[in-house]
Amino acid sequence: MSPAFEPEPAAAAVDRAGMWRHIAAFGDLLAREWRRSADLELPLPSGRMPDQLVIAATGGSAAAGDIVAALAAPVSEIPITVVRGRELPNFVGERTLVVAVSCSGNTAETLALYDDAWRRDAPLIAITRGGRLAARCEDDGVPAWRFDYDAPPRAAVAPLLAPLLRIVERLGLYLVTTPDIEQAAARCAALAAEQLAAGSSAARAAGAAAGRIPLILAGGPLVPLAERARNQLAENAKLLAASAALPEAAHNLVVGLDPALAPARWTLLALAAEGDPAAPYLEVIEELAASRGIPFLRLPIPGTSPFEQALAALVTVDALSWQAAIARGIDPTPIPEIESIRERLARLSSAEIST
Structure with a gap:
C-alpha cells in the first residue's frame, strides 16, 4: 500500500x-x-x-x-x-x-x-x-x-x-496477536500522514526545539522512544538532543535546570500518553520549567494500550526528527560523521564499525 x-x-x-x-x-x-x-x-x-x-x-x-x-x-x-x-x-x-x-x-x-x-x-x-x-x-x-x-x-x-x-x-x-498488529499498523499509517504534515504536533515540537537542545522525557514503555527521539534527531536533523527516563530524572537531572542558563539553551519535550505512569512527574516538571522560564511542550501519544502507544510514539518521534530536518533545510539521510568514523576505524587493526 x-x-x-x-x-x-x-x-x-x-x-x-x-x-x-x-x-x-x-x-x-x-x-x-x-x-x-x-x-x-x-x-x-x-x-x-x-x-x-x-x-x-x-x-x-x-x-x-x-x-x-x-x-x-x-x-x-x-x-x-x-x-x-x-x-x-x-x-x-x-x-x-x-x-x-x-x-x-x-x-x-x-x-x-x-x-x-x-x-x-x-x-x-x-x-x-x-x-x-x-x-x-x-x-x-x-x-x-x-x-x-x-x-x-x-x-x-x-x-x-x-x-x-x-x-x-x-x-x-x-x-x-495478528489483530493487535493490524489495528496498530493501521493507526500508525494514519498517524504518520498526520504528523508528517505541516502544522502537526511533531512540526510544532520541531519548531520549539529550533536553536535549542531538546531534552526528551518519558516514562514506562515509552522510555526507549525518548532515546529513539534523541538518536533520530541526531541522525536525521543533525541536531544534538538528550533524553531522560522518569521517574529517575525527577530524582537528579531536574536540579541541573539552572534558571540562569537553561531557558536560553533547552527545550523540554515530553512524550505523554493516556494512563502514563509518568504523568504526575510530567506535571510537576512542567510547573518547575514554567517557574524557570524553560520551554516545555507535550507530544501527545495516542493509543489505548502500551503496545499501541509504543508504536505511535515511534512514528511520532521519527516524524519529529524529519520535521526538524526540514525546518533546518537538512537532508535527513546522509550521515557523514558516522561514515567518517567508520572509515577511520576500518584502518585500525583493532576495531571497525558499521551500522
Missing part, C-alpha cells in the same frame, strides 16, 4: 532521498513483516525454553530490541536484555537464547557478539538483511531470519521489530 502522504515540494526538495517514505510506510511494513514471520522457527535445543533472552545489536538495529524489551518487562518471566558493544554478559550460556540483530549484516559489534555467543554454546538466531552475519549463520548452521527492505538501519525498524515480537510471542514472554 502506498503511503497516504506526499510532502510539500519545498520539503521534498530538502529530503532528496525520501526519508519521509520510510516513516509513512512503517505501519504497512510492520503488518507485512509480521505476517511473513509466521514461519519463523526458534533454535530451542531439546525444546527447552531459555532462562534468558539477549538481543545483541548496536545503533539503529538496536532500537527494535529496546522497544520489545520495554514492552515485555512487566509480564515476561525471564529477563530480556539488549546488549550493545562487543562482549556479552557473563550469565550468557547454554540456557540463553541470543538474537543477533544487524540490518546490514556487517555491524562489527554484532558480529563480535555473535562470535561470543557461539563460543559460549548459546542457542543463536539472527535477524538481518544479509552481509557477513548471514554468511556466518549459513556456515555455522544457525537460523537467520532475512528481510529485503532497502533503507538505512534507523529507517528499517519495522522488519526488525516484527520478528522480534514474533520471538517473544513464541516464547510466551509477551502476548501479541
